[in-house]
Amino acid sequence: MTVLKASRRKASTKAEQRAEMIEQILDAAELLFSRHGLYGVTLKDVAKQVGVHHTLINYYFDDKKALFNEVFARRAVVTSERRMRMLEEYEQASAGQPTVEGALRAFLDTDLDLYIEGGESWKNYGALASQVANTPEWGAAMMDEHFDPVVLRLIGLLKQALPGCAEENIFWGYHFVSGALMLTLARTGRVDKLSGGLCRSEDFAAVKQRMSTFMAAGFLAICRKEEPE
Structure with missing residues (x-):
C-alpha cells in the first residue's frame, strides 16, 4: 500500500511538472507571437524565452503551427x-x-x-x-x-x-x-x-x-x- 501511494504521488508530480512546463511554453510563445506574429518567431526563440533547449519544445509540440494553434x-x-x-x-x-x-x-x-x-x-x-x-x-x-x-x-x-x-x-x-x-x-x-x-x-x-x-x-x-x- 505504501509503495502504491508513493508511486501515485510520483506520477502526480510528473504530471504536474509536465503541465507546468507546457504552461511556461505557452506563455512564452504567446508573448513572442503577440509581438512578432507567426512567421517572426521560431521554436528556438520560444525555447530561449523559456530557458530550455529547443528539443524540449519539439517534445511537446510537433511544429510551430501546432504550438501557435494551442496558444490561440x-x-x-x-x-x-x-x-x-x-x-x-x-x-x-x-x-x-x-x-x-x-x-x-x-x-x-x-x-x-x-x-x-x-x-x-x-x-x-x-x-x-x-x-x-x-x-x-x-x-x-x-x-x-x-x-x-x-x-x-x-x-x-x-x-x-x-x-x-x-x-x-x-x-x-x-x-x-x-x-x-x-x-x-x-x-x-x-x-x-x-x-x-x-x-x-x-x-x-x-x-x-x-x-x-x-x-x-x-x-x-x-x-x-x-x-x-
Missing part, C-alpha cells in the same frame, strides 16, 4: 464560454425584450473584463487575436472555429432587439463592432499620439465605458434609415 485555443475557449454564458443570462434577464446596448454589453464588456482583470498575459493574447483576425489566409478559419457560435448568438439577440432591421445591416454592424474591438486589442498606441496623451490604447476600462453605447447608436442609426419617411 487556450484562451479562446475561456472568452467564448464566458461570453456565451453572459449572453444566455442576459437573454433570460431581458425576458424576450433585449436591447441593442444590453446585448453588446453582454458580449463586449464581458470580453474586455478579461483583458482588464487578466493582466499582461491576457493583453498579449488580445494582441495575438487581432493579428489572427486580420490574416485571411488562415486566421479567418481559426476565428470561425473558435468564435462563430458565440458571435451568432449575439447576432440572434440583435435580431430580437431590432426586429425591423434588415439582416444585412445587423451583420455589417457586427463587422464594425468586431473591427473596433480588434483595433482596441492590438494596442497600437495610435490614439495616444492623435489625442496627445488624452486617450491611451492601454485603457480598456475607458473603452468598456464607451464602446457598447457608441456601437448601439450605430446599429440604431443604420436601421432607422430603412424606415419609410
Whole structure:
C-alpha cells in the first residue's frame, strides 16, 4: 500500500511538472507571437524565452503551427464560454425584450473584463487575436472555429432587439463592432499620439465605458434609415 501511494504521488508530480512546463511554453510563445506574429518567431526563440533547449519544445509540440494553434485555443475557449454564458443570462434577464446596448454589453464588456482583470498575459493574447483576425489566409478559419457560435448568438439577440432591421445591416454592424474591438486589442498606441496623451490604447476600462453605447447608436442609426419617411 505504501509503495502504491508513493508511486501515485510520483506520477502526480510528473504530471504536474509536465503541465507546468507546457504552461511556461505557452506563455512564452504567446508573448513572442503577440509581438512578432507567426512567421517572426521560431521554436528556438520560444525555447530561449523559456530557458530550455529547443528539443524540449519539439517534445511537446510537433511544429510551430501546432504550438501557435494551442496558444490561440487556450484562451479562446475561456472568452467564448464566458461570453456565451453572459449572453444566455442576459437573454433570460431581458425576458424576450433585449436591447441593442444590453446585448453588446453582454458580449463586449464581458470580453474586455478579461483583458482588464487578466493582466499582461491576457493583453498579449488580445494582441495575438487581432493579428489572427486580420490574416485571411488562415486566421479567418481559426476565428470561425473558435468564435462563430458565440458571435451568432449575439447576432440572434440583435435580431430580437431590432426586429425591423434588415439582416444585412445587423451583420455589417457586427463587422464594425468586431473591427473596433480588434483595433482596441492590438494596442497600437495610435490614439495616444492623435489625442496627445488624452486617450491611451492601454485603457480598456475607458473603452468598456464607451464602446457598447457608441456601437448601439450605430446599429440604431443604420436601421432607422430603412424606415419609410
